[in-house]
Amino acid sequence: MSSLYAEKIIQISDRCRSCDHCTSVCPSGAIAGKLGEQHYIDHNKCLNCGQCLINCPAEIIKDLSMAEEVKAALANPKKFVIVQTAPSVRVALGEEFGKAPGYNAKGKMFASLRKLGFDKVYDTEFTADLTIMEEGSELINRVFKAVGQPGYETSGPLPQFTSCCPAWVKYAEDNYPKILPHVSSAKSPQQMFGAVAKTYLPQKLNIEPADIFCVSVMPCTAKKYECSRPEMISSGYQDVNAVLTTRELAQLIKEAGIDFDSLPEEAADSFVGQSTGAATIFGATGGVMEAALRTAYELLSGQSLEQIDFKAVRGLSPVREATVSIPIKALGGAVLPVKVAIVTGTKHVASLIEDVLAGRSNYHFIEVMNCPGGCINGGGQPIRRDA
Incomplete structure (x- = not known):
């Protein structure tokens, strides 16, 4: 992923209605433009947090998606594709499928990830303990x-x-x-996991680090920026290759025609799956x-x-x-x-x-x-x- 990609995680469409609401929720003053004028983001100030995105009443602020990269990796027989999921995802994913807020979709989430073709499904809780x-x-x-x-x-x-x-x-x-x-x-739990995934895990599974494609499912758009930071290369390769948001995982599940409601409850894979809670x-x-x-x-x-x-x-x-x-x-x-x-x-x-x-x-x-x-x-x- 290029640094340019990382610097433009959040973008305002030219369909901006100039309502000025986004400037009131931006924590860093990164959004420029007056009421009635097209707004734009100063990416030197942007924190990539996406608060403007989720609060935009017109839904015209978007985050750059890594979904296509993930789908390409899943379709590549030479790649061993693993995924980690953050705790906040499990209590939000169900909302994308009509469940009440707070519904714990943990078991169905793990099942859906296996249906999507991930070779190993892990929980970020283990590396949160490391953090x-x-x-x-x-x-x-x-x-x-x-x-x-x-x-x-x-x-x-x-x-x-x-x-x-x-x-x-x-x-x-x-x-x-x-x-x-x-x-x-x-490091954050996401990047702790990425470091383990490209160093310790390859030794245990007898796989070359270069052949592992590590995906994170996160509640955070800034994680897309974090995974591209130049220091996040513990094995000499990018520790976390791509980040999906909760919304993007839901979209992949729907595109694949997976019936989320009928999925069985499954657990994460046991390696780096244990945690204190x-x-x-x-x-x-x-x-x-x-x-x-x-x-x-x-x-x-x-x-x-x-x-x-x-x-x-x-x-x-x-x-x-x-x-x-x-x-x-x-x-x-x-x-x-x-x-x-x-x-x-x-x-x-x-x-x-x-x-x-x-x-x-x-x-x-x-x-x-x-x-x-x-x-x-x-x-x-x-x-x-x-x-």
């Missing part, structure tokens, strides 16, 4: 550096920002490059924070976190915060109050970033998701006009 372990461990290293624990002098600064939302990461890169040392170095809550704002904190708590304290009150960080308020008291085993059980913040909607993060850069922030960990409510409302999800 959590990486982010949680990295947070611990930063905390130890902050409290002066020897051996952690080269760790990054606090607070640590999450890194699994590609739209948020691009926003930081474009607007606040000085904040990047605070952003976790962990923490990844299931990734798709909602605050989910990444909760999962990472549980990991950090257990590693720092040496004991399981049986229950924690996260009511303050759950919900849809743009910015929420909470404090978790963690006893640190390496410091003789001294309790560290870990203060966290959750931001849903990138446009609300600027003030927090400016506080960090000015040395005014007392947070340890900040989760940022670009889309309101999290991935469940991503730009690749079903578009509902009755809501």
Whole structure:
């Protein structure tokens, strides 16, 4: 995929009705044009999040589709085509087939993917767990550096920002490059999976990495941009070859004449199919924070976190915060109050970033998701006009 392709994921048709609604939902000010005039996207500012797309009343904003690339790979006998599915897809896919919002289509989704011809069907939850372990461990290293624990002098600064939302990461890169040392170095679950798919998986299946075509089904149009980033080549090949949105998967199922309702419930393939379940809550704002904190708590304290009150960080308020008291085993059980913040909607993060850069922030960990409510409302999800 060319960089030019990646830079133009979201496009406004020349049939634009100039209603100006898209400018009100764009988190980065990437859409130019006045009321009554043709609008266009400045791709240097665009986060590829697709919020303008799902909110366009005229439905004339589109994302570039990778469906043809996927169909070509499925038809190529020389390609071993695998697919991963994000947790948010399973509770949205059913809407494309007349199911009520929130219907869990997980089993039928796996069955439909096999019907489409994928050689292996996997769940992204496994590599979401890897992301959590990486982010949680990295947070611990930063905390130890902050409290002066020897051996952690080269760790990054606090607070640590999450890194699994590609739209948020691009926003930081474009607007606040000085904040990047605070952003976790962990890849997103999609890209963690791609790295495993092109390195470990070929060894297990005795397949050349070049022969594997890795597809993601995601609730997010920005994932199409993320998979094309030049650093995402763990094996020397593009880790994730193509991304389908929830809407595009539904369209492929319909084009293939698959009767979704009559499909049996099937499970994902067992290899990299196991997970703790923490990844299931990734798709909602605050989910990444909760999962990472549980990991950090257990590693720092040496004991399981049986229950924690996260009511303050759950919900849809743009910015929420909470404090978790963690006893640190390496410091003789001294309790560290870990203060966290959750931001849903990138446009609300600027003030927090400016506080960090000015040395005014007392947070340890900040989760940022670009889309309101999290991935469940991503730009690749079903578009509902009755809501």
